[in-house]
Amino acid sequence: MKLPSAVAPLLSVEGLSVYYDQFRAVHDVTISVDAGEIVSIIGANGAGKSSLLKAIIGQVDRCDGKIMFGGTKINDKATSAIIRDGIVLVPEGRRLFPSLTVEENLLLGWKVGRRNGYTLDEVYELFPLVKGKRRQQARQLSGGQQQMVALGRALLADPRILLCDEISLGLAPTVISDLYALLPAIRDRGIGIVLVEQDISRSLAAAARFYCLLEGRVSLSGSPGEFDRETITRYYFGS
Numbered sequence: 001m002k003l004p005s006a007v008a009p010l011l012s013v014e015g016l017s018v019y020y021d022q023f024r025a026v027h028d029v030t031i032s033v034d035a036g037e038i039v040s041i042i043g044a045n046g047a048g049k050s051s052l053l054k055a056i057i058g059q060v061d062r063c064d065g066k067i068m069f070g071g072t073k074i075n076d077k078a079t080s081a082i083i084r085d086g087i088v089l090v091p092e093g094r095r096l097f098p099s100l101t102v103e104e105n106l107l108l109g110w111k112v113g114r115r116n117g118y119t120l121d122e123v124y125e126l127f128p129l130v131k132g133k134r135r136q137q138a139r140q141l142s143g144g145q146q147q148m149v150a151l152g153r154a155l156l157a158d159p160r161i162l163l164c165d166e167i168s169l170g171l172a173p174t175v176i177s178d179l180y181a182l183l184p185a186i187r188d189r190g191i192g193i194v195l196v197e198q199d200i201s202r203s204l205a206a207a208a209r210f211y212c213l214l215e216g217r218v219s220l221s222g223s224p225g226e227f228d229r230e231t232i233t234r235y236y237f238g239s
């Protein structure tokens with residue numbers, strides 16, 4: 001369990017509900033993320049994980065509750081302003097521009113972001129494979145390499161909070177291990193990381209704290225070491 005702190009968390013979501021027309025996909029969810037902390041959000045298909053992330057970056061039509069970032073309420077801000085504040089999403093499915101080169105995709109992050117953090121050279125140091133392919137179209141890369149570009153693009157936007165939506169989806173275990181191995185160094189630059197995953201093992205191993213979503217609600221939260229796997233699985237599936 002996280003100790004009470006006198007300082008407000010960098011990002012907090014309080015009593016958030018997300019609606020698609022009449023359907024309520026997220027119910028009264030409260031989470032927080034500090035600078036330099038990795039927080040995992042786990043949940044099965046349709047649990048509301050992506051909706052939560054989309055609400056944080058201003059990409060849902062209707063949500064209730066309060067989203068606070070650095071002491072300011074950001075509910076009504078445009079996505080572009082939220083990115084410039086320092087909340088950056090690595091979207092599910094990567095969402096690269098397939099006909100642009102790798103480097104053009106990467107630089108899009110720099111164009112929309114705060115421009116004060118990771119440089120292109122630093123991103124290439126993290127992903128040497130990507131550097132070798134920087135003049136190729138993004139569509140020519142493997143899924144793992146495209147995920148590296150998506151993560152690199154987000155880092156070039158200079159995040160204070162990095163929201164990662166299922167970065168391991170569809171990738172080979174060795175590629176996933178390589179991506180996860182980079183997270184501590186990113187965190188150690190003071191960046192708060194939110195890992196949304198269906199894969200419980202990896203994301204819990206990487207995170208200091210977690211929230212489990214079940215049908216849009218937080219069913220369990222704490223530090224991964226507090227609960228055995230059976231308990232977490234029970235709250236994950238609601239069985």
Ligand SMILES: Nc1ncnc2c1ncn2[C@@H]1O[C@H](COP(=O)(O)OP(=O)(O)OP(=O)(O)O)[C@@H](O)[C@H]1O
Binds near residue numbers: 043046052092
């Ligand atoms: N644009 C939308 N319009 C209507 N319903 C939606 C929309 N996006 C998501 N939903 C519904 O909201 C619920 C939560 O979906 P969401 O994508 O947030 O879950 P998730 O936990 O991210 O799932 P997954 O792991 O499959 O991505 C699901 O029932 C889904 O069908």
